[in-house]
Amino acid sequence: ACESRADSIAIIDLKGNFQPDHEHDSDPASSTVAGSVGEVVTELQGLNINSSYGCTFYPFVRIRDTINDSVLYVPPSVVALGTFSSSQRKSAVWFAPAGFTRGGLRERVTSTKRDKLYDANINPIASFPAEGIVIFGQKTLQVTQSALDRINVRRLLIYLKKEISRIASKVLF
Secondary structure, three states: OHHHHOOOOEEEOOOOOOOOHHHOOOOHHHOOOOOOHHHHHHHHHHHOOOEOOEEEEEOOEEEEEOOOOEEEEEOHHHHHHHHHHHHHHHOOOOOOOOHHHHOEEOOOOOHHHHHHHHHOOOEEEEEEOOOEEEEOOOEOEOOOOOHHHEHHHHHHHHHHHHHHHHHHHHHOO
């Protein structure tokens, strides 16, 4: 849908990531909910997606629900949307929504797992001792290496397309 529209980017949550207790097919007490890097990499490879109009992140992130005073896990897409918005608010749409300046979060992925995820075009959410937790990648799901395999470049082109269309509609004829 995002490719055919050419005015948006999909943030995809992969199967094999964290699974909340209420989504278990079996007894929640006897199954794992954490998910694994290997499972999400295999899942993405099986989907065979090659598009600069999509991206994905790992892992689920633990947040505090201030209304109910509890801790819960949210999909990485929720955190990514917040980071995209925060990055655009702090700088501009064409800056990477990642790294220490614009990608700060609160979860942990080791460097070995981070490398495996990034090689598979999955943007890791990583922990750094002096910096805290950050989104440490900004790859799209495009397999072929080019400028379009980066989220900030795809977002810039979406922005430019809209702006050129808006300007052109006022000067035509």
